Amino acid sequence: MERLQKIIASSGYCSRRKAEELILQGKVTLNGEVVKELGTKASSKDIIMVEGNALSNKKLEYILLYKPRGVVTTTNDEKGRKTVLDLIETPNRLYPVGRLDYDTTGLLLLTNDGALTNKLIHPSSNIDKVYVAKIKEAVIPPKIKLLDKGVYIDGIKTAPAKTKILKIDKKNNTSLIKITIHEGRNHQVKKMFESIGYTVEKLKREEFAFLNLNGLKPGKYRHLTIKEVKKLYSLCK
Numbered sequence: 001m002e003r004l005q006k007i008i009a010s011s012g013y014c015s016r017r018k019a020e021e022l023i024l025q026g027k028v029t030l031n032g033e034v035v036k037e038l039g040t041k042a043s044s045k046d047i048i049m050v051e052g053n054a055l056s057n058k059k060l061e062y063i064l065l066y067k068p069r070g071v072v073t074t075t076n077d078e079k080g081r082k083t084v085l086d087l088i089e090t091p092n093r094l095y096p097v098g099r100l101d102y103d104t105t106g107l108l109l110l111t112n113d114g115a116l117t118n119k120l121i122h123p124s125s126n127i128d129k130v131y132v133a134k135i136k137e138a139v140i141p142p143k144i145k146l147l148d149k150g151v152y153i154d155g156i157k158t159a160p161a162k163t164k165i166l167k168i169d170k171k172n173n174t175s176l177i178k179i180t181i182h183e184g185r186n187h188q189v190k191k192m193f194e195s196i197g198y199t200v201e202k203l204k205r206e207e208f209a210f211l212n213l214n215g216l217k218p219g220k221y222r223h224l225t226i227k228e229v230k231k232l233y234s235l236c237k
Contacts, residue, residue: 002042003041004042007048008048011060013233022050024036064221067106072084093112094110097117101187125182126182130205135198137174138175139168151196159181161180162179162180
C-alpha cells in the first residue's frame with residue numbers, strides 16, 4: 001500500500017506536490033469515491049482516477065526514438081515493412097505519439113501512456129514541432145515568409161508557422177529551411193511548401209516541445225526521464 005500522491009506522481013501524471021493539490025481539490029477518486037485525505041493509501045488492485053483520467057496499473061514507458069528513413073510509424077504494417085516498434089526492445093506494447101511519414105526522419109515519441117498521448121496530440125496543446133526541410137529549389141525568401149502567416153492546405157488554413165532560411169544553394173538549386181509548427185495534420189509540412197510552389201526532398205523533425213535528438217543516431221532511442229515526462233504533462237495543462 002502506498003500514499004495516493006506517491007502513486008500518482010510515480011505514474012508520471014504530475015509532481016507529488018501537484019498530486020496533493022488535486023487530492024485536496026477533490027479531483028481524485030479511489031474506487032469511485034472522492035478522496036480528500038492526503039494520508040489515504042491504495043494498492044495496485046485499486047482503481048484511481050485523476051481529473052477523470054484512469055491511472056493504469058501497468059508500468060508506463062516513454063521512449064524518444066530517432067526514426068530513420070524507410071520505417072513505418074505504426075504498430076504493424078500489412079505490406080510487411082519495418083515499423084518503429086521493430087527498432088526498440090520492450091516487454092510493453094507502445095504506440096507512437098503522432099506520425100512521421102515513411103521517408104521522414106527524426107524525433108518520435110512512443111509510449112503506453114494513453115492519457116499523455118491524447119493530451120500531446122490534441123489541437124489545444126500547441127506543442128511546437130521543429131523540422132528541417134531540404135527543398136528541391138533555390139527558394140525566394142519572401143515566398144517562404146508566406147508560411148508565417150498561414151497557408152491553405154486541403155481547403156483549411158494552417159496556423160502561423162515560424163520559418164528560418166538556413167541555406168540557399170543556387171548552384172545545386174536546393175535550400176534548407178527550418179520550420180516550426182504546432183499542428184499535426186497529415187503530411188502538413190510537405191503540403192505547406194507545395195502550397196507556395198516548392199517541393200520537399202527530405203524532411204527531418206529535430207525537436208518536439210523541449211526534446212531534441214542530441215546524442216542519438218538514426219534508429220537509436222533513449223527513455224525519457226521522470227522530469228521530462230512531468231514537464232510534458234505540464235505543457236498540456
